[in-house]
Amino acid sequence: MTSVSNQNSSLVKLFSKNSKDVSKHEYVHGKKRVEYFVFRTWRRKTSEIIVDSNEIVVRVPYSKPYAEIESLMREKISWILMKQKEISDSEKKIEIPQPVYTKDSTLPYLGKNYKIQLKILDSQKENNDKEEKNSMIHKNEVFLFNIQSSIQGSQESKGEIKKLYEKWIYHKANIIFKEKVHILSKVIGVKPNKVVIKNLINRWASITKNNEINLNINLIKAPPEIIDYIIIHELCHFKTEGHSYNFWNLLGRYCPDYRKFIKWLDINGKNLLT
Numbered sequence: 001m002t003s004v005s006n007q008n009s010s011l012v013k014l015f016s017k018n019s020k021d022v023s024k025h026e027y028v029h030g031k032k033r034v035e036y037f038v039f040r041t042w043r044r045k046t047s048e049i050i051v052d053s054n055e056i057v058v059r060v061p062y063s064k065p066y067a068e069i070e071s072l073m074r075e076k077i078s079w080i081l082m083k084q085k086e087i088s089d090s091e092k093k094i095e096i097p098q099p100v101y102t103k104d105s106t107l108p109y110l111g112k113n114y115k116i117q118l119k120i121l122d123s124q125k126e127n128n129d130k131e132e133k134n135s136m137i138h139k140n141e142v143f144l145f146n147i148q149s150s151i152q153g154s155q156e157s158k159g160e161i162k163k164l165y166e167k168w169i170y171h172k173a174n175i176i177f178k179e180k181v182h183i184l185s186k187v188i189g190v191k192p193n194k195v196v197i198k199n200l201i202n203r204w205a206s207i208t209k210n211n212e213i214n215l216n217i218n219l220i221k222a223p224p225e226i227i228d229y230i231i232i233h234e235l236c237h238f239k240t241e242g243h244s245y246n247f248w249n250l251l252g253r254y255c256p257d258y259r260k261f262i263k264w265l266d267i268n269g270k271n272l273l274t
Helices: 011-016 066-091 155-188 217-221 224-236 245-254 258-272
Strands: 002-005 022-029 032-041 048-051 056-061 106-109 112-121 135-139 142-148 194-198 203-207 212-216
Touching: 011 032, 011 056, 022 066, 032 066, 048 066, 056 066, 106 155, 106 217, 135 155, 142 155, 155 194, 155 212, 155 217, 155 224, 155 245, 203 224, 212 217, 212 224, 217 224, 217 258, 224 245, 224 258
Parallel strands: 032 056, 112 142, 194 212
Antiparallel strands: 002 203, 022 032, 048 056, 106 112, 135 142, 203 212
C-alpha cells in the first residue's frame, strides 16, 4: 500500500529518497552564510536550484565540478534570497483557521471559509422533532444552522453544529472526489477499482493492493487544486511504486506545482483535521 502522509515535508528529505550522494555546503553572501545541499545524480543532464523558506537544494549531474556549482550559487544568490523571503511571507498566512463551531466563526469548504449563522428554533412548539428540525444548509456564502433553543449556546450546540457539518461534507466529498478520480484517472491512464472516502489518520490518501483509492474526507475543506494534487499523487502510484526519481517526474508531468501544494498542506493541514 502507498499513501500521502499529512506530516510536514522537507526538501532535503524529499530528494534524499532519490539520491544517496548528498553534501552540505555554505555560500557566504556579504555577512550572511547561506546553507545549501547538493544532490548529484547520473540521471540529470542540467542543474536545478529548488528553494524553500529554510532550505536550498541544488540538483546537478553527477560529474559537475564543485567550482561550477559555487559559480551557479554566486549567479543566483540574489534570486534565491528573494524567493526565500517570498515563500516565508506566504507561509505566515494560514488560510484555514481552526474551527470552533460557534456562531459567527467560520467553517471551511473547498478552500473558502464560510461564516456560521444560527437560526434558533422554538423547542416548545408542537411537532418540533429534534432529529427533523436540527439541520444545515449552505446558502449565500454562509452555513445556516437550524438549532433548537433548548441546546443553543451550550456545549451540546457545538456538538450538533459539528455533527451536521460533518454529515454535509461527507455527502459533498462522496460526489466531488469520485468525479475527480474518474476524470483524472482517464488523463493519467489508470483505473482504480473503487474510491473510498473515510477519516484517515496521519495520511491524506492511500491505495490498496486491490487497486482501491482511499481519500481523507477532510480534503473537501481544501482548495480544489489541493484535492487534485492528492488524487494525482495516488494515481501516479498505480504506474510506479514508492517515491523514486521516476515517480516525482511522473507527478510533475501531471501536477507541475506539486511542491507548492505540499507546502500549503504543511501550513494548513493541521486545521483541516479538526
